[in-house]
Amino acid sequence: MFKALAQVALRRLLDAVPTVFLLSIVVFVVLRALPADPLALLLPPNATQADAAAMKVAMGLDHAVPVQFVFWLRDAFNGDLGTSISFREPVTTLIANALPATLELSIAGLALALLISVPGGLWFFAVRGQRKEVVADLAIVSMLSIPTFLWGLLLMLTFGVAFGLLPFAGRVDSDAILPSGTGLLLVDYLIRLDWRNWLSALSHLALPATALALGFSPMVIRVLRSSLIEASSEAYVMAARQRGLSETRVLIAHMLRNAALPAITLIGAQLGFLFGGTLLIESIFSFPGIGNLMVQAVRNHDLPLIQGIVLVFCITTLLINTLVDILYVVLNPKLRKSS
Amino acid sequence: MIAVAGRSIGTKIRDFIGAIQNSPRVLVGALIVLCMIVCAVFAPWIAPNDPSIQDLANTLLPPMWSSVGSRQFPFGTDALGRCVLSQVIYGTRIALQVGFLAATGAAVIGTTLALAAGYCGGKVDRAIGYLVDLWMSLPPVVLSLTLMVGLGTGVGNVILSIVLVDWTRFCRVVRSEVLVVRRKDFVSAARLLGFGHLRIVLREILPSVAPLIITLFTLQVGIGVIVEAILSFVGMSVPADTPAWGMMIADGRSDIHAAPWVALLPILAMFMTVLGLNLLGEGLRVALDPRLRNRDAR
Numbered sequence: 307m308f309k310a311l312a313q314v315a316l317r318r319l320l321d322a323v324p325t326v327f328l329l330s331i332v333v334f335v336v337l338r339a340l341p342a343d344p345l346a347l348l349l350p351p352n353a354t355q356a357d358a359a360a361m362k363v364a365m366g367l368d369h370a371v372p373v374q375f376v377f378w379l380r381d382a383f384n385g386d387l388g389t390s391i392s393f394r395e396p397v398t399t400l401i402a403n404a405l406p407a408t409l410e411l412s413i414a415g416l417a418l419a420l421l422i423s424v425p426g427g428l429w430f431f432a433v434r435g436q437r438k439e440v441v442a443d444l445a446i447v448s449m450l451s452i453p454t455f456l457w458g459l460l461l462m463l464t465f466g467v468a469f470g471l472l473p474f475a476g477r478v479d480s481d482a483i484l485p486s487g488t489g490l491l492l493v494d495y496l497i498r499l500d501w502r503n504w505l506s507a508l509s510h511l512a513l514p515a516t517a518l519a520l521g522f523s524p525m526v527i528r529v530l531r532s533s534l535i536e537a538s539s540e541a542y543v544m545a546a547r548q549r550g551l552s553e554t555r556v557l558i559a560h561m562l563r564n565a566a567l568p569a570i571t572l573i574g575a576q577l578g579f580l581f582g583g584t585l586l587i588e589s590i591f592s593f594p595g596i597g598n599l600m601v602q603a604v605r606n607h608d609l610p611l612i613q614g615i616v617l618v619f620c621i622t623t624l625l626i627n628t629l630v631d632i633l634y635v636v637l638n639p640k641l642r643k644s645s
Numbered sequence: 646m647i648a649v650a651g652r653s654i655g656t657k658i659r660d661f662i663g664a665i666q667n668s669p670r671v672l673v674g675a676l677i678v679l680c681m682i683v684c685a686v687f688a689p690w691i692a693p694n695d696p697s698i699q700d701l702a703n704t705l706l707p708p709m710w711s712s713v714g715s716r717q718f719p720f721g722t723d724a725l726g727r728c729v730l731s732q733v734i735y736g737t738r739i740a741l742q743v744g745f746l747a748a749t750g751a752a753v754i755g756t757t758l759a760l761a762a763g764y765c766g767g768k769v770d771r772a773i774g775y776l777v778d779l780w781m782s783l784p785p786v787v788l789s790l791t792l793m794v795g796l797g798t799g800v801g802n803v804i805l806s807i808v809l810v811d812w813t814r815f816c817r818v819v820r821s822e823v824l825v826v827r828r829k830d831f832v833s834a835a836r837l838l839g840f841g842h843l844r845i846v847l848r849e850i851l852p853s854v855a856p857l858i859i860t861l862f863t864l865q866v867g868i869g870v871i872v873e874a875i876l877s878f879v880g881m882s883v884p885a886d887t888p889a890w891g892m893m894i895a896d897g898r899s900d901i902h903a904a905p906w907v908a909l910l911p912i913l914a915m916f917m918t919v920l921g922l923n924l925l926g927e928g929l930r931v932a933l934d935p936r937l938r939n940r941d942a943r
Binding site: 325333338448451459600605 | 670778779781782783784785786787790791792793794795796867871874875878879880881894898901902905908909912915916919920923924927
């Protein structure tokens with residue numbers, strides 16, 4: 307089994323290398339087509355032509371685009387993604403500081419989404435053919451019509467502004483000291499047994515993670531329902547019923563396990579959607595992750611930062627795909643045996 | 646041959662109309678979408694005020710049913726004293742324009758590539774498949790934001806960036822359908838009759854995948870509306886003087902404590918539009934698919 311896993315992982319990762327490379331080229335060329343001059347933002351208003359030319363040389367923008375790309379690639383291999391124009395800090399530092407926040411948010415969002423959608427999918431499946439199905443159906447279509455960022459705003463309006471129950475800006479209370487460590491605040495504060503800040507971090511995570519989960523779960527509920535419908539016509543379901551198992555037992559112990567497999571592949575293919583959702587959610591909740599950083603970089607035409615963040619998004623998406631493939635092998639008994 | 650095809654198309658259309666009449670989803674969805682289209686086309690007649698006029702004496706005015714509200718501004722005013730309702734009504738123009746044009750572009754590019762990939766197979770299929778995978782290794786929002794940086798703001802560029810990102814949705818789904826249709830008997834028959842490749846693709850395969858394309862198109866219009874709102878929320882879409890829902894939501898967000906109605910109305914408008922399109926798309930998917938129609942039609 308481990309051999310099969312290693313093979314899958316290696317194949318996916320090898321496939322990913324040219325993808326990352328090609329996508330970097332596409333993004334590099336697209337960003338150089340920029341009609342606005344990024345230099346204009348950097349120079350003081352009284353800068354002379356000579357200042358502009360010197361800045362151009364300093365940033366390497368005087369070379370042809372392919373040459374610029376080769377330089378960027380060489381530096382990227384050495385772990386240097388250039389310097390952000392607007393923050394005047396190395397892009398790698400900015401990303402390294404922001405990435406854990408996004409990961410923590412995405413993981414929390416995914417966990418919540420599964421908590422909502424597994425029971426939701428089971429219920430949606432259980433009411434099929436009943437009058438309730440019409441209601442369930444309408445609820446799902448309505449949920450699908452609310453994009454993640456609107457969930458964010460609606461949650462902020464209700465729980466943040468109207469009821470004042472939960473905080474809706476930042477990752478933790480502004481007076482809290484950020485711990486060093488994994489960068490995942492819930493983990494770091496837990497290690498230190500710093501409960502006050504742990505709760506603060508948790509309450510700051512609640513609204514953005516719920517928004518992500520609500521945007522993602524209707525898709526999962528649907529996939530799960532159709533997988534369950536597929537599974538319901540299988541012979542083993544009939545066999546389990548004939549053995550006198552209760553309907554709930556058949557549903558949870560037999561069907562859900564088998565329906566999980568196709569569901570995971572489809573959910574995995576959509577994880578990029580969840581991850582992309584962090585972009586606006588972080589911006590709305592002033593959550594200091596790479597999504598928020600990306601929105602700022604885009605507003606400031608900060609080319610090196612945009613390029614770096616896109617690279618991180620691309621690599622993360624490909625890593626998620628690899629993980630989903632591995633999970634698929636782990637869970638699929640057919641693939642396990644063949645190794 | 647032609648007579649048979651003609652009769653089957655006639656039956657299809659009759660079945661289709663019958664299925665639509667029995668589908669509340671299609672009817673409700675179509676009604677909502679129609680309302681939005683009417684709003685967009687007749688905005689100057691429907692809107693109570695000019696959406697760009699700033700009444701600085703009446704900023705952040707609450708809706709008219711509140712005690713301090715004014716009848717002149719049924720849903721109140723924003724921070725610059727502009728009529729919220731009029732802005733939302735005019736906002737349907739940008740939303741629908743972007744939604745429909747972007748969906749058309751994405752459908753044309755995606756379907757063309759899908760037909761090429763599915764029908765030719767082999768190297769062409771692998772090349773197009775790789776391009777789709779490449780595109781999908783980035784979250785769509787990240788890709789469209791990056792494209793907007795390169796293209797610059799403006800309605801045309803918003804449409805272009807959505808087309809360039811979302812053609813993959815059509816390509817992936819239509820291609821797998823083409824692979825199924827290609828093996829059907831009527832395609833072999835057409836080939837045996839000596840029809841050219843182009844004719845087979847356009848006259849035999851395309852009509853068979855058309856229902857799928859119509860469904861995807863409807864859903865894509867909704868996606869386009871959302872993406873435009875996201876881009877204008879970030880300030881990367883239309884110029885600031887053009888009323889757009891995303892921008893209104895972003896503006897309303899800064900006054901969310903004092904004047905929640907500024908953000909709520911565009912949120913509601915956007916939700917209704919996307920809901921209408923989703924209902925229509927989902928309904929059409931069932932109505933246009935004979936297999937689903939008999940099982941699922943209610």
